Each structure stands twice: as structure tokens, then as C-alpha cells.
Amino acid sequence: MGKDVSKATTTFLFCDGGSCKKAKSEMAVREARAHLRNGGLWDKTHSIRTRCNGRCEDAPTWIVQPGNYWYKNVTPEKAVEIIDTHINENKHIDSYLLYKDGDEVMDSENERTVKPIVFKEKDDKDYGNALVARSPASDQFLYPLFKKLFETPSNIQVNFPNENQKIITQSHQVTYTDDFDIVVEGPETYLILAIGPITKVMENDVTQEIKDRKVGVAEVIWKQEDTDYIAHIRLKNRKGKFLVSLGIPKNNNTLWEYILSIYLSMDSKKPKIVLPVEQ
Ligand code: FES
Incomplete structure (x- = not known):
């Protein structure tokens, strides 16, 4: 029989993702589960x-519910302490926390700064x-982008490597x-590209055909003086081979606004543009 969740008053969510595994999350999980079992918890x-x-x-990170307590850098020693404090004292340990409900900011020593996307003159x-602008090429961005571009008549222009062109009016x-392909x-038109992640571990099991159509580079090319298409989204594979480009019609403001604000995470009224410094 599976777990009777109606009896569980506290839930521990142990992150088992790649970075946490690398940071030895498994040691903390083993210690925690042994402590829960032997402690009658x-x-x-x-x-x-x-x-x-x-x-x-x-x-390694953990989340403890209820309360939405996010713990950071969890070690086997901290694991036992966290469990005892939550279960026996109905409290949390502030100094180990990354975040809890009500905090205005996270308490992280390792915050990474993400480079913003910018347009450069070229x-x-x-x-x-x-x-x-070099734009996101992961499936988390490309799947929503493709839905936006193709699921409603958008008049976008699809350019294939064989110079074939299609206009999408329906x-x-x-x-x-599929694990990799978006269709x-x-x-x-009919278009198939691979957008699902291919990790190093998977490399040998993925066919060359899929690797060849896997999007590795995405760019938004903004042609301000072009009369028909304000921009083109150009997709290439990891080796730089052209896969497809998608022309965004100048009169489709909603789509251009979406590309700037949602796909590129820019302020659509003030897109980030870096111009060459004059000597
Ligand atoms: S792997 Fe990303 S938070 Fe654990």
C-alpha cells in the first residue's frame, strides 16, 4: 500500500536534481529518512x-511544508536538526533558511546574476x-513561442533551408x-525540430538525425527598416547549421510585443539596445 498521506502532517521535499546531487544531497536524504524511520516519525x-x-x-535544497520553508545547503547534520525542529518544536531554523513565506527577499550567499538579453548592431x-539578440533556445521558451506563432493565424513567414517559404494564415x-521533437x-506547413534537452549522459542514445535538427542557437534579428517583417527569429543547430527562420510581420504588433516582453524578457517600450562605441 502506498503512503497514507492523510496521516502526514509535515512534508519534506528533497531536491534530487543534478546540482543538488553533485552537492551530495543524497547523504542528507539518507540521514533524514533513517532519522524519520528510527524516530517513529x-x-x-x-x-x-x-x-x-x-x-x-x-x-542541496529542501522545502518543508506547511509553511513554505526553503532550506539551502542542507548537510546530513542540518537535515536531522531541521526535522527535529519542525516535528518536535513546530518551529523552523532561521539561519539555515533561504526563504519562508513573508520574507521580502531570499537569503542566499550564492546569488547568480543572469546576463540580460540585449540587441547589438551587426x-x-x-x-x-x-x-x-541571442535569444533563449531551450524548450521552456521555444514551446510557448511556437504555440504563440502557429496556433493562431499570424501571417508569419517560415523560411526553410531549401529557400522554400510559407506564410502562415491559418x-x-x-x-x-516526444522526448525531443516539436511538430x-x-x-x-509541416515543421519538425528537436527542442528537448540532450544531456551528456543521453548523447550516445540519441540519433544523429535528432542531433542535426536540435535547436542550439536562437537569435532575433530586428530589421528596423524592413517594410514587411519587423524581425526574424533564426534557429540553428549546435554546429551552426541553419534550421529555419520565422519572419514576424510588421503589422502584427501583438506578436512583436510578445517576443520582446515574454520571449526576450525585455521592457517592450524600451528594448535593450547596445550600439557600438564611436572611436
Ligand atoms: S538541482 Fe536545482 S535546486 Fe536542486
Whole structure:
């Protein structure tokens, strides 16, 4: 029989993602579970291994519920202390916390600064003088982007490597149920690209065909003086081979606004542009 969750009053969520594993999360989990079992706390608690909690810089991380207590840098010693404090005293340990409900900011010693995306003026080999931004190429961004571009008639222009072009005036179905491939199909085009992550461990099991169509580089090329298309999203594989480009019509303001604010995380009224410094 599975766990009777109706009896569990406290839940420990142990991060079991890659960074936490590297930071020896398993040692803390073993210690914690042994302590829960031998302390007679097994039935009134529940412990779950999770995928990455999104705070790899503070690995290993735990979340304790109720209360939304986020613990950072959990060691086997801290693990036992955290459990005892929550279960026996109904309290938390402030000095080990990354965050708890009500805190205005997180308490992390290892906060990483993420480089913002910016447009840079370039003489692009395909588009000439343009503003070019290196944009997100992971499935977390590309799947929503493709849904936005293809699921409603958007008049985008799809440019294939064989110079074939299609204009999307009707809704297309966007499917991302495979481990790697996203498929766009509809009355006007068919497109298949790999966007799912291929980690080092998987490398040998993934076919060359999938690797060849795996998006590794994404760029937004903003052609301010172009009359028909305000920008093109260009996708290449990891070796720099062109896969497809998607022209964003100048008159589709909603789409351009989406690309700036959601896909590129910029203020759409004031996109970040870096111009060359004059000598
Ligand atoms: S792997 Fe644990 S927070 Fe990312």
C-alpha cells in the first residue's frame, strides 16, 4: 500500500536534481529518512524527492511544508536538526533558511546574476545591417513561442533551408509530446525540430538525425527598416547549421510585443539596445 498521506502532517521535499546531487544531497536524504524511520516519525511525515527546485546555487535544497520553508545547503547534520525542529518544536531554523513565506527577499550567499538579453548592431550575413539578440533556445521558451506563432493565424513567414517559404494564415497544430521533437502541422506547413534537452549522459542514445535538427542557437534579428517583417527569429543547430527562420510581420504588433516582453524578457517600450562605441 502506498503512503497514507492523510496521516502526514509535515512534508519534506528533497531536491534530487543534478546540482543538488553533485552537492551530495543524497547523504542528507539518507540521514533524514533513517532519522524519520528510527524516530517513529515515518507515518506522520512524508518525504518526496523532487526534480530541480530552481535554486541550484543553494544546493542541496529542501522545502518543508506547511509553511513554505526553503532550506539551502542542507548537510546530513542540518537535515536531522531541521526535522527535529519542525516535528518536535513546530518551529523552523532561521539561519539555515533561504526563504519562508513573508520574507521580502531570499537569503542566499550564492546569488547568480543572469546576463540580460540585449540587441547589438551587426552586419548580419543574411540580413545585412540589423539589431541582433541571442535569444533563449531551450524548450521552456521555444514551446510557448511556437504555440504563440502557429496556433493562431499570424501571417508569419517560415523560411526553410531549401529557400522554400510559407506564410502562415491559418491555425496549425503544435505538438511537443516526444522526448525531443516539436511538430508543427497544418494546411500550410509541416515543421519538425528537436527542442528537448540532450544531456551528456543521453548523447550516445540519441540519433544523429535528432542531433542535426536540435535547436542550439536562437537569435532575433530586428530589421528596423524592413517594410514587411519587423524581425526574424533564426534557429540553428549546435554546429551552426541553419534550421529555419520565422519572419514576424510588421503589422502584427501583438506578436512583436510578445517576443520582446515574454520571449526576450525585455521592457517592450524600451528594448535593450547596445550600439557600438564611436572611436
Ligand atoms: S538541482 Fe536542486 S535546486 Fe536545482
